[in-house]
Amino acid sequence: MSKTTISAKTPRPMTPEAIEAAARADRDARPLTESDLRRMKRTTQVKIIRRALDLTQEEFAARYHIPLGTLRDWEQGRAEPDQSTRAYLKMIARDPDHVNRILNQ
Secondary structure (H helix, E strand, O other): OOOOOOOOOOOOOOOHHHHHHHHHHOOOOOOOOHHHHHHOOOOOHHHHHHHHOOOOHHHHHHHOOOOHHHHHHHHOOOOOOOHHHHHHHHHHHHOHHHHHHHHOO
C-alpha cells in the first residue's frame, strides 16, 4: 500500500480574472456572453405556476377562470398580466386548492 500525503499548505484563492480565464478555456462550459443572454427567453411566471400544478393551458384557464387566449398571450410573452392579475397569480401559486375551491363551489 502506498501512503498518501496531504499537503499542509492552503491553496491560494483564484483571482476573478483567473476564474474568468479558466472558465473561458473550458470549451464545454463557457460562460454566457451578453448576446447569448439577449437571445435567451425567460419562462414566464404564469407558465412556471401552471407547470408546477401539472395542468395544461386549457385546464389551468378553466379552473382559474382565465380566458385561454389571454393565458397563451402571457405565456408566449405577447402580453403581461397587470398588477391585480399578478396578485391573483401569486395567490394561485401559494394555495391553488383554496383558490380553486372558492372559484368552483
